[in-house]
Amino acid sequence: MSTTTRATETEATPPQGYAAVFRVREFRAVFAAHLLSLLGVVVAEIALTVLVYELTKSPLLSALTFALGMLPYLVGGTLFAGVADRYPARRVLVVCDLICAACVAVMIVPGTPVAALLALRIMIAAIAPVFTGTRMAALTDILGEGDLYVLGRSILRIVSQSAQLAGFGVGGVLLTVVSPRGAITLTLGTFLASALLLRFGTKARPARAHGGAALMRESLSGARKVFADRRIRAQVLLFWVPTMFVVAPEALAAPYAEHIGAGPAALGLLMCAMPVGHIAAEVWVGARLSPRTRSRIVLPVAGASLLPFLAYAAEPGLGLSVLLLVLAGAGGAYVLGLDQWFVATVPEELRGRAMTLMTAGLMTVQGAGMALAGLAAEFWPVHQVVTGAGVIGTLLSLLLVREAHRAGARPAERTELRDGTGHDVTAR
Template sequence: MQETKKEPGTSGTPDAPGIPAEEAGYGRVFAVREFRAVFAAHAFSLLGLMISEIALSVLVYRLTGSPLMSALTFAVGFLPYLIGGTLLSGIADRFPARRVLVVCDLVCAGFVAVMVLPGAGIAVLLAMRCALAVVAPLFQGARMATLTDVLGDGDLFVLGRSLLRIVSQSALLVGFGLGGLLLSVVSPRGALLITVATFLTSAALLRFGTRRRPARSGARAPLVKDSLSGARQVLADRRVRVLLLLFWVPPMFSVAPEALAAPYADGLGVGSAGLGLLMCALPVGTIAGELYAGSRLRPEARARLALPLVCCTLLPYIGYVLHPGLLWSLLLLTLSGAGSAYSLGLDQWFVRAVPQELRGRAMTLNTAGLMTVQGVGMALAGVVAEFVGVAATVTGAGVLGTVCCLLLAVEARRTEGSAAEK
């Protein structure tokens, strides 16, 4: 499919004709009817996932009495992301996006419905959890690519994706609390039934709230071969490759305080309340940074600040060398989270650097890589902390992460204006 040329500074979509990119704000994004459907579907899917993770963890613990098995219900969700995001990513481009999104939601509803069955044992529960993680990057990648159809590839897309991230971060603040409250009145399997309903609602919103569009790619090669070929094409471009690394590397280091929050809170003697605050500080900073950058800064300013911010976002972690108390730790984490506003600038560069016929695969690969490196980062933080302690591990993540970000920023400058982005 040939990429449709758009006039500079317009949204390029029928739903939002002629909206100047420099005037686009969050309110303008919600003015696009199809985006409202995508946004609502995202909220329902996210709600379902949060409930299912809590309910499944509790259910596995009740069946086994093992904290390790309960923790595995979270851990097994990382590796399948990489599998689905690489071997099956071609699905996002070779079929109409709306069909991919609706089918993914229906398949996920089916997987969770299997978990609800009274006879479903531990093996079945973990297998279904893995299956959900295989489908997730396909859904998320296709949804991100769909945003370019709905909002164009200008500033409206950047703000639309920002809103979806804000919802995801907000869910971290309230989702687990709501899930715990829900489990106080219904059984874990009953909570999983609610997850089935949220996936079905998401599917209905996407089916009837978005327009049918043709597939981006007419590829008819075997799926796995097509997916791997697409991944190679995406990674072969120097500009795209460095942007992907800029998406992946900071989160790989930034998860260190989250992975080690429990032992650090224990060392400070702040109890479960302090632990909750430590877990919330980074998402709070992220939401604040995204909201400010999206609502107060012009697109040109966000682009100028992207690389300086990505180089600074991990610097607050170096403050852990002083073994800060609770209040100082919260401040450092909030500042680091605010630095993640660099994502708005990267989003704009990334969507322009990837050819339209590869966008679904590129977005899927981005999502899969992001989840995988965060899992690796958490595991590495835990291993290192066993030898040098929590404070030294977080400090090291700040130092090493900042160095890596600086090197990537230099490479990103070198690739500006590459042919793929013109």
């Protein structure tokens, strides 16, 4: 029987640090699986885009192949979210990996038509939010509902940002030595390795809920419950709204680099600046700030995170643009505290569906934000579009901050939490 301990003041308790998360054996397996599958997906996206272009010589179909990585998230996350709560998490994660591996296996078969390649890409993208939401919910079982969970989520988020930066470089180099289908074959191995790690590196646990309704009805019911709760709805929108506008300068990096007369190397700096700022800030916030402080900065930082974009009105040069993007990326670190709120507010039986829906929405609003920024740039100069994104995004974020405050989106100061060792911790 585990010993029950209680912390008196979370404000006086320093954060446990990222090293504490890696001491949990199951998390190490989840981390390794995440890293493998993520690198594989990024490489496969590049290779599949090149393969489709080689087969069709169509820029439109090549671009569509990349876009299909985002578009099905909303459908998959809405219609299949019930899977995350209805079935045991380990089984869901392993089956998702095996389905993705099967899709990749068909992609690498010579002679697979382009229409089939695109359909398989859609299937993998539709599965992704179910996998991610289930894993997020499973982390509360592995790490508890306290600080370890927040830091674990932070680690996976940092890895996602870093793997995207590294993966595009690795994919480009890889395609110089192997064919696109050869690069995609590596993804088959990463999905299978991820499935093995999750199957033998994590414990079997029962399903969170046992619904008798049809799967899609149960998934839609979960979405209705999420948005019917004013507190949860405000938290979800805090994840989504700033994200929708923060992607504008990334989507328009190429035309802005041309506008300021910068070369190809400058484009790389503009694309990397925001992820670098986000990673650096998230590591600092996770390592240095206490859980209570992270909770307190959520609303002010969420409201101010897009303010750096207002300086685009002055058409900044390369150096200042990079600095502004780093600052905007750093503003995203408020999500650590928001993770605390979300896991403390969402009922356990709804957690898988809520996290799947939240993940699907994040990808969807990013795609929508990029598309809207591109559309606006057809009519206005790029620097004005980014400035407008900053103005509109800040106004909406401030309205949302006000709603979150009124709705009591921040959980009560005193909350019973469990850490990754099974101990109870009283957060105040």
